[in-house]
Amino acid sequence: MNPLETILSIKNLNKRYGTLQALNNVSFDIQKGNVYGILGPNGSGKSTTLGIVLNVVNKTSGEYNWFGGTMETHEALKKVGAIIERPNFYPYITAKENLELVCKIKGINYAKVNEKLELVGLVDRQNSKFSTFSLGMKQRLAIASALLNDPEILILDEPTNGLDPQGIHQIRDIIKQIAAKGTTILLASHLLDEVEKVCTHVLVLRKGKILYTGLVDGMSANDGFFELQADDIENLITVVKIHPAVKNVVKGDGKVLVYLKDTLEAKDLNRFLFEKNVVLNHLVKRKNSLEEQFLELTKNL
């Protein structure tokens, strides 16, 4: 795998809807082989970004190019698999025929139709009309359709939106299977644990601006913090403040939260406090979850 092979490159992309600036100078690159998550609250510009690179929304300014800019967007899209928000198929024709129609559009033969129906578990229902499908089945058919051409990159926009827990689980399993095969994936979601579970890289978007790009681990890789409890909380606070690795101490909920500026192991802190005659009832070392990190990142704006 060549880690520097760029699939999609976006530079200074802007989008205006009337007076609303939906995207503000968005730039990023998608490299082959990674699983990217675009995180952001509703209305942060995730779908707009994907819409622009997928040729359904017009950009106001800026540039993007697929596969190094060697081909026109609609040609490039034949090598891309994408699902936007809700699955769109012709309701009056069957699952199989819908996939065959997509094959015609992509200019490939029907050879893969059955294989992909199998992958998403819809072989039994291939001759049912699309209109008879449940939302979960529709979404799985959409994934099958997006995979028909064994795409270089799979783009998913809120793929689990509106599904029941079982449906969500099925979709995530399929995504993991695909990711395991080394397919590049770009997943837009407002569900943080979804991104945390599936993605290697993350891109945080808020009000059309990029707040963070990088590894998922990098985003949550802080030094963590301790949750402490003791009988004499005031004493605990004064003592713990003496330790050189402590940045600040916050009291709350009968617990003391200790934030660090250097790495500090739980046993070392415990020993330190015990030596100072402080006995703990409770000691947990925690890391901020992606959710807390995300809230941290987005609240200052």
Add this chain to the structure above:
Amino acid sequence: MKRLLSIELQKIWKNKASRVLTLTYFILLTFIALIASIKFDLGIFKFHLAEMGIFNFPFIWHFNTYIAAILKLFLAIVIVSMMANEYSYGTLKQNLIDGMSKKEFIQSKFLTVVLFATVSTIFVFIMSIILGFSFSSYTEFSIIFSDLEYLLAYFIKLVGFFSFCLFLGILVKRSAFALGFLLVWNIIEGIIKGILTFKIFPESNTAASIMQFFPLESMSNLIVEPFTRLSVVKNLGTQIGLDNIKKYDVELSSIIIVLCWTIIFIYLSHRLLKNRDL
């Protein structure tokens, strides 16, 4: 081109409503032949329409294309809904994401329009030949194949009208409203025509020469009504003192105007599609 057409035909043919309407259209076309069987027998006054000369070559070209053009509304519904459905099902978006360009999308729709018009024209041609051979008083080769410009006019009329429907489908995005718009547009042209003819330019041809540039009026000008051309009706007219100076030919100017509208409609459709966010 074959790829685009096969995509489009699959979309239409698998849709029950479109299939029924398309079939109805062609079945109704064959019913023109039934006009031949219209007979009145009122004792001394015997009236057999087929013997009035409506199926005489070359008049039959004029008569059949005019009658057949009335039925175009059936296909108009198919075309409007073929376009509007793409919006309501969200499949336009999906087609574009799957790698169809906006230009290809319009091309595939326009090709379908041309195909419909071509098939209708061939259908009317074959039917007229059969009817003509059965009822025409003249079956000389040169007479049969004169006045074939009515078929050309019929073809252009259908292409123009369907392109208008296509444009309305894209503009309005909803089949019912698009067809409503078509009706309203028809009424608007009627009102403008009325005002121009009777209020602003009475007793001159100015109104007609302005009206010929309107889309629906130009399409209807392609094939002028054939009834007053029938010898029976003509005789009746001269008896009550009406001088018939009407021209029944297919005018080159009408063909050019309708072709211009076709280009405008397709161009505007493409522009709308290009500039609109989905």
